Amino acid sequence: MTAAPKTAALTIEGLRVSIGGHDVLHGVDLTLEAGRVHGLAGESGSGKTMTGLAVLGLLPHGSRVSGRIAFGGRDLLEMPARELNEVRGAKIAMVFQDPATSLHPMLTVERQLTEHMRHHLGVGRKEARERAAGLLAKVRIPGPEEALKRYPHQFSGGMRQRIAIAVALACEPEVLIADEPTTALDVTVQAGILRLLRGLCDDLGLAVLLVTHDLGVMSAVADEVSVMKDGLVVETGPRGRVLREPSHPYTRSLLDALPVPPAEESR
Amino acid sequence: MTAPLLSVEDLVVEHRTPGRPVVRAVAGASLHVAAGEVVGLVGESGCGKSTLARAVCGLHGAASGRILVGGRPVTPLGLRRRDPALTGVQMVFQDPYSSLNPRRRVGAQIADGLRTAGDSATSPADLLERVGLPRDFAGRYPHEFSGGQRQRVAIARALAARPSLLIGDEPISALDASAQAQVARLMRDLAVESGAGLLFISHDLSVVRLIADRIAVMYLGKVVETGPTAEVWADPRHPYTRALLAAIPSPDGAGVLPAELPGDVPDPADPPAGCRFHPRCPLVMDVCREKEPDFGPVACWLHAPEPSSAS
16 A cells, blocks of 8 residues: 555544434444545444445435535535535445446446436537446446447346446546445456456545445455444454454454354464 | 266256347256255356256256256246146245245245145244244235345245255345345255255355355356365365455455456357366466366366366
8 A cells, every 4th residue: 555645535524314213323433535445344234324325415315414524625414405416426426235226227338327427527429438338348348339238137237236336437436435336246256346446546546435244355455444333433443453453342243253264274 | 976866967058039149058067966965056147057046947948968856857847737746846036025926925925835745734834933033924925024034934935845955046145244144054954954955056155165065166157166165165176266266355454455367257158169268267278278178076177087088
């Protein structure tokens, strides 16, 4: 890791969310830095996904939010919907967990890859198409030109997630929120996607919030690791320290729950 | 090994779509499952794992090759009533949100399986209990359950038919991480307990390692390596198996990016000549480009059997 510039791309302070009277987040603090991957770990139901959704203002209807999410000198929570639309998808993008539902089944891949690109960046149809083919090649879809004409159902689950990642990257965002982006993928593809995320983060200075339950994935790409439990961040720190010498008992229990590979037992 | 419960020999399954080339999803795969044995079938998406499983159930016809369950050939499922001897093959599908009928109570759906097996002594509630759900859930509808619970219901339904062979087609991939290992272990325990064989298909190698006795690695329609799980894990011999295992990130906090397998998965409609893995193989030799290694247990020219293969 080279000395990345310590600029906070996005800061979350005291984020509280309650849905239907139930408190989901009890004051989450996180800082995303440009060119760094921040990993967010925890079990299902710990509020990892809700944190990601809150940043984009995509929380379910009727949820109450308080706290502060600072991005580019503004508080995203107080931003009018019109301005938030300018940020969402263009400056802050998201990759969702389930590629089967995050892509529109009745639109071609080209439509889904170029629509927001043309809206946010104002590029022409032809240029958008070229960029889209380039993006598909970047996420290793075989035959990108051909793939643009096809529909999501014609791809396997792994391919669909790669397309979803291409969609998120289309407008060259500053912040990428990846919610379990590799959970549904094959390990070989996962390795490729993790390298891609790491590469984008290093090359473009992208700030990535990587939400995952897989501590192996976390260990491979994250610079900073935060562990969440019941709507609270219980531990934050550099990857090496959190995964090797966790200070919170919950982090320790997560690490102890991992199966030990036989190869390491015999060593 | 005595006569295996399931034997798949040189199975070829083709998908035909009008206006598109024929896709050989399974191109000469061989596999055996003994009674009481758990076999994990792993491979990347699109390698033909699910098609193989569906062919074993009779959901796809075989273009050539044989599938024998308990010595009887599996016939494709048609409109007529299934041969009772073949109801011993039961499948748990990938997505419990679509494999259960949303408009019928789960107890009624489990009772279908009991009727198939001619079992009037067991009640659906007994089966729910076996999969770790409360007995009174039989009166509920699928939407009242979480994903993990629904998959348990699907397992209960499959077990109700007294299967001799249980097939799990990615049964855990639609579940939350915390439910995955639990459901996988449950399937293993229930299958082994009842003396049935289990063919467990998954792309999640770490779960397969936890539950499988033997592992079969598939690449582009062929089984490229089989062996006892611990052996394959400790000493993978096929370069593809090595690449698969090397791609698993380890949670050691070292920040090592997992090894990437270069190249793309070839189009199954137009597989490469010779060994199917040769364009991506780091150890490729001349012979790999010309002749397909059609031997086992490791289908790789580096591990050719001693009397040089004449076939």
